[in-house]
Amino acid sequence: MxxxxxxxxxxxxxxxxxxxxxxxxxxxxxxxxxxxxxxxxxxxxxxxxxxxxxxxxxxxxxxxxxxxxxxxxxxxxxxxxxxxxxxxxxxxxxxxxxxxxxxxxxxxxxxxxxxxxxxxxxxHPLLANLGPEPSSDDFNAAYLFERSRNRRRAVRDFLLDGQIVAGVGNIYANEALFAAGVRPARHAGRLTLKQCAKLVKTIRATLDRAIKAGGTTLRDFQNHDGLPGYFQLKLNVYGRKGDACPRCTTKIKHLNLGQRSAFFCPECQL
Ligand SMILES: [Zn+2]
Missing domain, CATH: 3.20.190.10 (MutM-like, N-terminal)
Incomplete structure (x- = not known):
């Protein structure tokens, strides 16, 4: 997708x-x-x-x-x-x-x-209520902290909400949470300001890395076969249940969170 x-x-x-x-x-x-x-x-x-x-x-x-x-x-x-x-x-x-x-x-x-x-x-109804772009200045630690207060939703779901931040999908939310050391099921309202700052940084870095990886496929947009712009990013936790955590070698865990899978390292993410 x-x-x-x-x-x-x-x-x-x-x-x-x-x-x-x-x-x-x-x-x-x-x-x-x-x-x-x-x-x-x-x-x-x-x-x-x-x-x-x-x-x-x-x-x-x-x-x-x-x-x-x-x-x-x-x-x-x-x-x-x-x-x-x-x-x-x-x-x-x-x-x-x-x-x-x-x-x-x-x-x-x-x-x-x-x-x-x-x-x-x-x-337009599809666009009017979207939250800030992850790369924009409006998406910052103070904003994320303020929006997450008193929210009992899992932070992974909070990040998937397009009204909070625009366009962050499940793969990238999981990867950014791993990089920030935050468990996907943690209540959003329990995020500290420091964790919010870390999440802003890791969300941007995760997306940037993928966009850079996609740069190698740009010429494919003029080809009539193949699938331009689909690329495989090296993932640390997503889809890697049972694999060794790349940071501490503990086994990656899988969780059914809402309708969608979450993956995390029980040692590195709190
Ligand atoms: Zn780990």
Whole structure:
């Protein structure tokens, strides 16, 4: 599943290829994604130029003068920029075709992704209530400390809440908690200010490391096969139940926390 680093890598991969390009037409082969692809897209987008390609949480925002395309890669989505004449494969559901003969092509076998269209991205229901970006100054120790007071939720779930911090997925929350020495099931309200400072640092470092790893895949966005922007990060605890902790060699433990798995070292994390 594409997480924030994969989405950021996709942004960096496609931005130089489509920024400044004018849209000739939109081809929707299957509108039944997570939400139906709106018919306004094919009506209002042609003739528009892509001004910027930004990211907010795990959403890609392609801004034009007439409106903004909001894209989400869901569970299995991937983007590439290819010749529009290249025959589409089975799961290539949407093409945004440009004047230069190239197109931005969304492939999404499981169809949990989204392609939406809005004139007001700031107030779009999917975007309006998002917490700060992990890399932004608004995400800091004092903020995390203040937001966590009196919260009995597990800190892992607290970090997965997009209204607290935008776009931190389960893998990265587990890895950041390991790096900070905090157990996933600990109540968020019991975090100290010092631990909050550590978590801010380790969340950023974990995501940054993954984005750097993704940098090696940037050229793949122009290939028509393979899965651009999916990459394997070396993980310390996630998915490693029973393995030796890389820090102290104690066996990594697994925990069913809510609906999702948590992994931690019982020795290094308190
Ligand atoms: Zn350990």
């Amino acid at each position: 594409p997480e924030l680093p994969e989405v950021e890598t996709a942004r960096r991969g496609i931005a130089p290829l489509i920024t400044g390009q004018r849209v000739a037409r939109v081809v929707v082969r299957n509108p039944r994604l997570r939400w139906r692809v709106p018919t306004q897209l094919a009506r209002e987008l042609p003739g528009q130029k892509i001004n910027t390609v930004d990211r907010r949480a795990k959403y890609l925002l392609l801004a034009t003068d007439a409106g903004t395309i909001v894209m989400h890669l869901g569970m299995s989505g991937s983007l590439r920029v290819v010749d529009a004449s290249l025959p589409p494969q089975k799961h290539d559901h949407v093409d945004i075709v440009f004047d230069n003969g190239r197109c931005l092509r969304l492939r999404d076998p499981r169809r949990f992704g989204a392609v939406l269209w809005t004139s007001d991205p700031e107030h």
